[in-house]
Amino acid sequence: MDPATLIFLAFILMLSIFLGFEVISKVPATLHTPLMSGSNAISGITLVGALVSAGAAGDDTLSIILGTAAVAFATINVVGGYLVTDRMLGMFKKKPTEVKK
């Protein structure tokens, strides 16, 4: 990797961290559990890397095992993370304006 790419990636990393702090510090305490399960789902982005590993594995057995396992684990995070977050957020309801007697 040439130094220019490294600097470029490091720049992205630095800006993303600052952005992350700004955005996430505004999440209220009520939603901290969905925030965590949602970030589980986002960290499943490793799936993108795993797809290339599994798809380019060729005939090498170890490569196939590593790639497939990486895809499986990352997919659990993506699918499970988004679904459980959705399920949880669906439970948060506002107080009905009419109080039933």
Added chain:
Amino acid sequence: MNLDLLINLVYIAAAIMFIFGLKMLSSPATARQGNFISAIGMFLAVVITLLSKEIIDFHWIVIGFIIGAVVGAFAARLVAMTQMPEMVALFNGFGGIASLLVGWEAYHASPNSAVFTLTTIFLSVLIGGVTFSGSIVAWGKLSEVFGGKPTLFPGQKVVNALLLLAIVTAGILFILNPLGGYNIFIGIMLLALILGVMAVIPIGGADMPVVISLLNSYSGLAACAAGFVIQNNILIVAGALVGASGIILTNIMCKAMNRSLANVLFSGFGATTAGKGAAAQGEVKPIVADDAYLILEAASSVVFVPGYGLAVAQAQHVVRELGELLEQNGCEVRYAIHPVAGRMPGHMNVLLAEANVPYDQLVEMDDINPIMETVDVAVVIGANDVVNPAARTDESSPIYGMPIINVDYAKTVFVLKRSMAAGFAGIDNPLFFNENTRMLFGDAKASISGVVAAFKEK
């Protein structure tokens, strides 16, 4: 159009959607939609990646994907809300192992890489491995497979320091000599896994909110490191967002316990016997459900303060029922939630939301404390240390300085408790002996049900 360019443009769109998704989490009203937008971003990123020309064989991708999707979907559907901390802990671990595997595969495919690439592979494997094994231990502690007690032994810090030293040495050897280094590489992975275990075993059950937050952050950093390995922007952006999120939560949890991160990670709180604080003395005033009913019936403002005991007793539904009855009686009902109540950040909020408590009734500690004096009855359910006034008054108490919900300022305090045993931190609670405190002994669910029954009879 150039395929690489197209892929990267879609990655930019995905990054925007992740950020918007997180931004919409700033209010419960928009949060669900935000999660959906984030999921679409993920979907786009995955689909466009499948077009990349490195991918020549879809066979194994499909198999891995089906396994992951089935497991993930079932887990998401079946998990009980009380088990969310375990699930998040496991998912942190899966994020870590996925990054480790991506790093391993990158090394396996081309062992003779440049120093920089090898360094990123090393980091990806190290962070991924620590996250994975640490999360598995955290999961074991939370689900009580391993027992929640901190494991401490003499020389633990020395062992950990040596372990760290060994990893750094192995890392340098590996980077300088990649071709002869497959054994070293395997060694690094094993050491990383051991380090993860060693890092989490000294931490007690009550400190788990800090640990899962921290491991959440690590799982993001692991994705970041994997992003550097395969030089992929979207992994770096998404990983950094998750890393930042975990760090923020860790920080909030530590502040809410008035302890430094180092203290949480290394001290084995709850295992030490020194410094119990002044023993609280006096007489407790036990009451029964009917007395509680009479007081609550006359109250115009009630605050419930739930702790993990509420989840253990599965009392959230009867509590909500009582809350509704009180509201019909013209009383203002709120639920005050301490940041470290429960086993993970925001855990109590989810449990109450599941029981249909509207989120506008859930208030944070800093919002309820200034108006606590106007509250007629504060009902403490399964919480102990987070309402212990010794944190304010008794300098010898181990929790001195920790911010608490000042229930003792309310006109009357009900404490629902199984017995007079001390809380997780093993500290006496002078609240129980206060003039305005009434104890309602027994199972929280049964006690609240008793009060609800009394309400319905009249």
